Amino acid sequence: MARRTFLDWPVIRQLRGADPTGRGTAVTSERTRRTAPRTAAADGVTDSVCPYCAVGCAQRVAHQDGRVIQIEGSPDSPISRGRLCPKGAASEQLVSFSRRETTVRYRRAHGTEWEDLDLDTAMDMIADRFIAARRRSWQDEDEHGRPLKRTMGIASLGGATIDNEENYLIKKFFTAAGAIQIENQARI
Numbered sequence: 001m002a003r004r005t006f007l008d009w010p011v012i013r014q015l016r017g018a019d020p021t022g023r024g025t026a027v028t029s030e031r032t033r034r035t036a037p038r039t040a041a042a043d044g045v046t047d048s049v050c051p052y053c054a055v056g057c058a059q060r061v062a063h064q065d066g067r068v069i070q071i072e073g074s075p076d077s078p079i080s081r082g083r084l085c086p087k088g089a090a091s092e093q094l095v096s097f098s099r100r101e102t103t104v105r106y107r108r109a110h111g112t113e114w115e116d117l118d119l120d121t122a123m124d125m126i127a128d129r130f131i132a133a134r135r136r137s138w139q140d141e142d143e144h145g146r147p148l149k150r151t152m153g154i155a156s157l158g159g160a161t162i163d164n165e166e167n168y169l170i171k172k173f174f175t176a177a178g179a180i181q182i183e184n185q186a187r188i
């Protein structure tokens with residue numbers, strides 16, 4: 001590293017250079033000058049929206065070799081203007097966290113340990129329970145004979161990471177099955 005003199009003092013740089021208010025290059029340290037952003041090596045940046053809540057902050061997703069390497073707030077958004085809350089700022093982990101669960105985990109009734117289930121088995125179990133609960137709780141009409149055609153035994157609680165198309169299909173499916181409690185985590 002080059003020998004430092006009093007000319008390198010921030011206040012001298014401020015008075016001599018092109019940054020008289022001391023809010024830019026005059027007060028930038030050598031270490032900061034050598035620092036590169038995490039996105040410097042990115043192949044490209046794609047616009048997206050934070051999936052975690054109904055605020056819908058805009059994001060810029062940096063990727064390299066087909067993998068997400070960083071997610072930041074997008075300054076183009078009139079809602080969030082480049083900002084993300086701590087949860088949104090950590091959303092890169094949603095796709096790349098090394099300890100993310102990638103298999104179906106199941107804890108049976110009265111069980112004390114989680115078990116792995118293959119997806120087909122898990123889907124069959126859910127379908128069987130859905131059909132049984134609907135049959136058991138079906139209300140065809142009320143006590144005056146007025147039609148109800150509903151079930152109070154099934155409810156849907158969607159997560160905010162579910163996208164528009166999935167929410168559309170879930171709403172259609174549950175309504176067609178007679179469920180009326182159809183909610184989303186973002187409204188709770």
Ligand code: SF4
Pocket residue numbers: 050051052053054055056057080083084085086087088089
């Ligand atoms: S979780 Fe945070 S960053 Fe994501 S949309 Fe909501 S407020 Fe914005």
